[in-house]
Amino acid sequence: SEELTQPPSVSVSPGQTARITCSGDALPKQYASWYQQKPGQAPVLVIYKDTERPSTIPERFSGSSSGTIITLTISGVQAEDEADYYCQSADSSGSYQNILFGGGTKLTVL
Amino acid sequence: EVQLVESGGGLVQPGGSLRLSCVASGFTFNNYWMSWVRQAPGKGLEWVANIKKDGSEKSYVDSVKGRFTISRDNAKNSLYLQMNSLRGEDTAVYYCAALAAITDSDYWGQGTLVTVSS
Secondary structure, eight states: OOOOBOOSEEEEOTTSOEEEEEEOTTTTTSOOEEEEEOTTSOOEEEEBTTTBOOTTSOTTEEEEEETTEEEEEESSOOGGGOEEEEEEEEOTTSSSOSEEEOOOEEEEEO | OOEEEEEOOEEEOTTOOEEEEEEEESSOGGGSOEEEEEEOTTSOEEEEEEEOTTSOOEEEOGGGTTTEEEEEEGGGTEEEEEEOSOOGGGOEEEEEEEOOTTSSOOEEOOOEEEEEOO
16 A cells, blocks of 8 residues: 655754655655644644645745655744644545555654 | 534444544535544554545545444534444544645544543
């Protein structure tokens, strides 16, 4: 079955740039989203359609896509950005019906 | 204000059944595919099932096929998950969600905890 693969952890100092990758064979064919989840809370959408940012999300969050890899970039990381981040897409069957989540990346702000 | 409120979680023995419910408000429920997503303690998000706007199409993750059934009642703005033959590995917080796909209309409930244990 298809998978989305993320690094388990990323660490950065405040003010630096964090990059979290997600790889999967379906990604050239399907749009992807990124979610932020803090302990005890439901996930929050930070990027959709590979690169689009909801109006409520700070501009320091951005998304990019290249082939089988998508990347969430957080510029000027702040302490409040410490959270788990998940990529999400669908399998390559053609419809957006069979949903995939990456395993999640824990972002630590040093 | 958009709200998704799940209910029906609890403690159940292995082999038992539970029915989760989710009531939606603040958005046009019958315009959205709806999903159940779960998260085992200390683990990542796992999509469980989804259902088309009119209920005509359903999909499931392999691990729950034949045991779980997703359904909806658009007249009641409600989503359901019937869970049978429950196993320990089904222990998780279950979220009701309208996933974004290609728009920023992305809504999640606060989740309901299902614990499968003897």
